Amino acid sequence: MEWERFGLGAHISLEMALKQRGSRLIRRVAVLGVVALLGVVGMAGGEARDADTAEVELRVLQSVHDDGFILVNAFAVGDSWDPLESRHVALNAGFSSTGRFRYGDTAVEVALPNGAHAMVEARVWQDVENGRTIFISARPANGSWKPVGTPRLPLDHEFEDVRYGAIRLRVPVPGSNAAEVCSAGVAVPNPEDNPGLVQDCEALFRAGPVLAGPTGPRGAKALTNWTADVPVSEWAGVTVSVVPARVTELAVPRRWSGDDNTLRGRIPPELGLLSKLEVLDLSAHHELTGEIPAELGNLSSLKTLDLSENGLTGEIPGELGDLANLEFLRLEDNRLTGSIPRELGRLAKLRQLRLGSWPSAGNRLTGEIPRELGQLASLELLSVSKNLLEGPIPPSLGSLAKLSSLDLSENQLTGSIPRELGRLSNLTRLDLSQNALTGTIPPELGDLASLSGLYLHGNQLTGPIPPELGSIGGLTRVVLSDNRLTGGIPREFGQLTELELLHLRNNRLTGEIPAELASAKFHSDWAGLWLGGNQWEGCIPLALRPFLEETDYTIISDLQSLGLSYCQCLPPPAETPAPELAVGVDGIPHLRHDDETGVAGTYRLSFNLVIDLPAGGVFRLGERYPARSGNIYVSIFETRTASILTIDPFTGYEYSRSVIEGPADCEANPSRLFDAVVASARVQPPHAAPAPEDIQEIEGLEYLEGDATYWLNQAAHFIFEIPRGWRFRLSDIGECANPGRCYWWLELIDEETGSTLLLDIDSGEVPSWGRDVTDAGVAQGVDAVFDEIAASVRQYPPPASCDRPETAPDCAILLEARDTLAGDGELNWSTDIPVGHWWGVTVDRWTGRVTEVHPASRVLTGQIPPFLSELSALKLLWLGPNSQLTGEIPPELGRLSQLETLYLRDNMLGGGIPAELGKLSRLKTLNLEGNNLTGEIPAEIADLPTLRLLQIDGNQLEGCLPEPFWYMGIKIGWPDSNPDLRRCDEDG
Numbered sequence: 001m002e003w004e005r006f007g008l009g010a011h012i013s014l015e016m017a018l019k020q021r022g023s024r025l026i027r028r029v030a031v032l033g034v035v036a037l038l039g040v041v042g043m044a045g046g047e048a049r050d051a052d053t054a055e056v057e058l059r060v061l062q063s064v065h066d067d068g069f070i071l072v073n074a075f076a077v078g079d080s081w082d083p084l085e086s087r088h089v090a091l092n093a094g095f096s097s098t099g100r101f102r103y104g105d106t107a108v109e110v111a112l113p114n115g116a117h118a119m120v121e122a123r124v125w126q127d128v129e130n131g132r133t134i135f136i137s138a139r140p141a142n143g144s145w146k147p148v149g150t151p152r153l154p155l156d157h158e159f160e161d162v163r164y165g166a167i168r169l170r171v172p173v174p175g176s177n178a179a180e181v182c183s184a185g186v187a188v189p190n191p192e193d194n195p196g197l198v199q200d201c202e203a204l205f206r207a208g209p210v211l212a213g214p215t216g217p218r219g220a221k222a223l224t225n226w227t228a229d230v231p232v233s234e235w236a237g238v239t240v241s242v243v244p245a246r247v248t249e250l251a252v253p254r255r256w257s258g259d260d261n262t263l264r265g266r267i268p269p270e271l272g273l274l275s276k277l278e279v280l281d282l283s284a285h286h287e288l289t290g291e292i293p294a295e296l297g298n299l300s301s302l303k304t305l306d307l308s309e310n311g312l313t314g315e316i317p318g319e320l321g322d323l324a325n326l327e328f329l330r331l332e333d334n335r336l337t338g339s340i341p342r343e344l345g346r347l348a349k350l351r352q353l354r355l356g357s358w359p360s361a362g363n364r365l366t367g368e369i370p371r372e373l374g375q376l377a378s379l380e381l382l383s384v385s386k387n388l389l390e391g392p393i394p395p396s397l398g399s400l401a402k403l404s405s406l407d408l409s410e411n412q413l414t415g416s417i418p419r420e421l422g423r424l425s426n427l428t429r430l431d432l433s434q435n436a437l438t439g440t441i442p443p444e445l446g447d448l449a450s451l452s453g454l455y456l457h458g459n460q461l462t463g464p465i466p467p468e469l470g471s472i473g474g475l476t477r478v479v480l481s482d483n484r485l486t487g488g489i490p491r492e493f494g495q496l497t498e499l500e501l502l503h504l505r506n507n508r509l510t511g512e513i514p515a516e517l518a519s520a521k522f523h524s525d526w527a528g529l530w531l532g533g534n535q536w537e538g539c540i541p542l543a544l545r546p547f548l549e550e551t552d553y554t555i556i557s558d559l560q561s562l563g564l565s566y567c568q569c570l571p572p573p574a575e576t577p578a579p580e581l582a583v584g585v586d587g588i589p590h591l592r593h594d595d596e597t598g599v600a601g602t603y604r605l606s607f608n609l610v611i612d613l614p615a616g617g618v619f620r621l622g623e624r625y626p627a628r629s630g631n632i633y634v635s636i637f638e639t640r641t642a643s644i645l646t647i648d649p650f651t652g653y654e655y656s657r658s659v660i661e662g663p664a665d666c667e668a669n670p671s672r673l674f675d676a677v678v679a680s681a682r683v684q685p686p687h688a689a690p691a692p693e694d695i696q697e698i699e700g701l702e703y704l705e706g707d708a709t710y711w712l713n714q715a716a717h718f719i720f721e722i723p724r725g726w727r728f729r730l731s732d733i734g735e736c737a738n739p740g741r742c743y744w745w746l747e748l749i750d751e752e753t754g755s756t757l758l759l760d761i762d763s764g765e766v767p768s769w770g771r772d773v774t775d776a777g778v779a780q781g782v783d784a785v786f787d788e789i790a791a792s793v794r795q796y797p798p799p800a801s802c803d804r805p806e807t808a809p810d811c812a813i814l815l816e817a818r819d820t821l822a823g824d825g826e827l828n829w830s831t832d833i834p835v836g837h838w839w840g841v842t843v844d845r846w847t848g849r850v851t852e853v854h855p856a857s858r859v860l861t862g863q864i865p866p867f868l869s870e871l872s873a874l875k876l877l878w879l880g881p882n883s884q885l886t887g888e889i890p891p892e893l894g895r896l897s898q899l900e901t902l903y904l905r906d907n908m909l910g911g912g913i914p915a916e917l918g919k920l921s922r923l924k925t926l927n928l929e930g931n932n933l934t935g936e937i938p939a940e941i942a943d944l945p946t947l948r949l950l951q952i953d954g955n956q957l958e959g960c961l962p963e964p965f966w967y968m969g970i971k972i973g974w975p976d977s978n979p980d981l982r983r984c985d986e987d988g
Helices: 002-006 014-021 028-037 178-182 195-212 269-273 294-298 318-322 342-346 371-375 395-399 419-423 443-447 467-471 491-495 515-519 542-548 670-680 775-779 782-792 808-821 866-870 891-895 915-919
Strands: 053-063 070-076 087-089 101-111 117-127 134-140 157-159 162-172 238-240 247-251 279-281 304-306 328-330 352-354 381-383 405-407 429-431 453-455 477-479 501-503 601-604 609-613 619-621 632-638 643-647 654-658 703-705 708-713 718-722 727-738 741-750 755-760 841-843 850-853 876-878 901-903 925-927 934-936 949-951 956-961 980-983
Touching: 053 117, 053 134, 070 101, 070 117, 087 101, 117 162, 134 162, 178 195, 195 247, 195 269, 269 294, 294 318, 318 342, 342 371, 371 395, 395 419, 419 443, 443 467, 467 491, 491 515, 515 542, 609 670, 632 670, 643 670, 654 670, 703 708, 718 782, 755 782, 775 782, 808 850, 808 866, 866 891, 891 915
Parallel strands: 247 279, 279 304, 304 328, 328 352, 352 381, 381 405, 405 429, 429 453, 453 477, 477 501, 850 876, 876 901, 901 925, 925 949, 934 956, 956 980
Antiparallel strands: 053 070, 053 162, 070 087, 101 117, 117 134, 157 162, 238 247, 601 609, 619 632, 632 643, 643 654, 703 727, 708 718, 727 741, 741 755, 841 850
């Protein structure tokens, strides 16, 4: 049969698939078979082949299970049919005068051969007594029904779950009446006096439907005012000169009069007829596809050609080299291929040439950089980044005397850096990074007096860093990381007083770090001084101490990670008065974000945690912030030595530390100080936690009464208290910008005084800018109340622990399973780490039970341990994809009575599907695809009451699929790799 060309099997209910995908979408595989068998019932409009019209085929499909389920699709004759464009027709628009027929209307968009799109309207009539009797009416949008009439449409072909038929009709090609429109006197006033504008109007009118493309989301359509009743000078994006009246600019904005004006078509060759066009700008994230027409090379007046940020494909036409007046050529951020045309070297007036890509997926130009580009005497900017260019950098580029920016980064360029580049006296930015360049850095680059940014990282450069670079007084950024450079940092770099960024990581540099670098302006916005991954010797000069400062958001340098000590002892800390801190009900002062103290004593970090700060250090508390794992971090800075300790503010668990010691005889020893802090951390709430039933959940903007406990963020189990006698209004919940990141926050307001307090929902922290107490609030003690609210924020129940009686048995099971499953050795399941930090393990804090095991990003090996069935509270077991589990699926998993998701995709499991899985009465998702499973699907699986998704692709299953899989809406995937699997009803 014809449909066998598509490799189809008779296993999928089209009706079910259609209803699952919605009224507009249909299953690709099942319908492709229908496409091959659809017949043509009639030919509308005779046999004429008018050049201004296109022939369209309209197809009607009817479900064999439901006579009222009708789909309509239309496409240009000669084109392939896209089943995803089918429309469901609801037969509820009305009845015939006799009441015998009901009907429904729809409209389908059709892509025509010239790239334009047209709408076809259809009306489907159905006999109310005999649902198989169908009549069809069709017309172009707003056209006449008469040419087609209302013929009966025999649905005399059947395939699986549908019957079908088709008719043909001719529709006008949009833009084909351009001459009539542009000579009528409205689009072009006084057309006999403006023949050139008439010509431009005709070109644009024909080009418009092709540029606009199909209708976008929510019915958006571009260029809607390019019509006969609007002057061409008012068309979206069109600029017309006065004398003579000609189109000089076409710069289409994505939004026009507030509406979506995104271009979704192709660039039509007709644009090459706009002989006076100076600017063609179709950039700004339009969605144009197809190739760049060679006809654009005819635009002899063109100065700007900007087609960037689209989806254009194919090669760059060499004809663009004929644009003698071109100054700006921007083709970046497309999907162009092929080589850079040598003809572009003829563009004597060109000032900017942009062929690169900013996102990782963009142009993929190949071949070498043409040496002819060195002839572009007017060029100021050349960017070909993120392509696949190879070969050497042409020395001829050193002749581009006006060049200010040269970006050849992220290609596959080889060879050495040409010394000739040192002649580019106007160059401010040189980026040759992430190629395969070899050899040394030419000392001639030190002659680039105007250079501010030098980026050579990610190559294979060898030899020393040229000291000549230290003579470039305006140099602000030098990035030489990830090469094979040797020697030390030239002391001449001390002359670079404007230097903000120096990255030398991952080379083979040796020697001492020169104190002369202290004259630079390294700052935290760019992690300014980055030296790790080398072989430094000696010590860190005290002059560099300011570059060791760290904020909550960024760091200035990585000197903490070099394993070096200070060259001298730091001076002892100055005596500072005790800070004014909020004191809790237990008398312990509460450290908040940015609080700093050199006074030894006991301090509270959160409602749960108390620490002791030892003498001899000056400590500053950073901000709490959430990690991707869902845990909370806080940094404690020892400001005198610029050392950092990061812990969990609710458990005291240490995540990391970065310390810089002084010589052995120094009094300051940050490691010893941090050891004391970690050892002292203890869970010590100031008073008993409330019972769960006494905690009130915040449901919206409301008043919060005193003497009550409220959820701040139920997902993270943060709660806080409003003191007795106070009443606050929850005035806002939203997102707020802050240096470095954004917060989700909750705002409380005391209406009587106008004072406000913000709480970070992610971490429970009060930001440094999150408190505003008015004078009236100060008088009434609101400041102290805010301190009490902030101090009451805590996690409850506390984070999960294997020491908790309810959790201990589950921990033991997972620790036993770890040795079987940790194929790559990356599972961090260990008694040394709190279970709340175990990868892929979720614990319900209220019950203490493990509810999810999902180490999906880890490569697992071995067999699935049967004793995982003892995790009796487990709701999700996700052991794939990208793992290598072998053996069979343990039948014991059928004991997991709470399990809702079982995901074993893309392993190497064999054997059959255990019938015991049919006992998982709560199971909603069962994904077994991509294994080596054999045998039949147990009938018990079909009886699962809550199952909604079954995936079995990529196995060797046999037998038949039980009946419920076809009528319960369960998605089974495409079982094309289960060749012996069939529908149970096929056995008769």
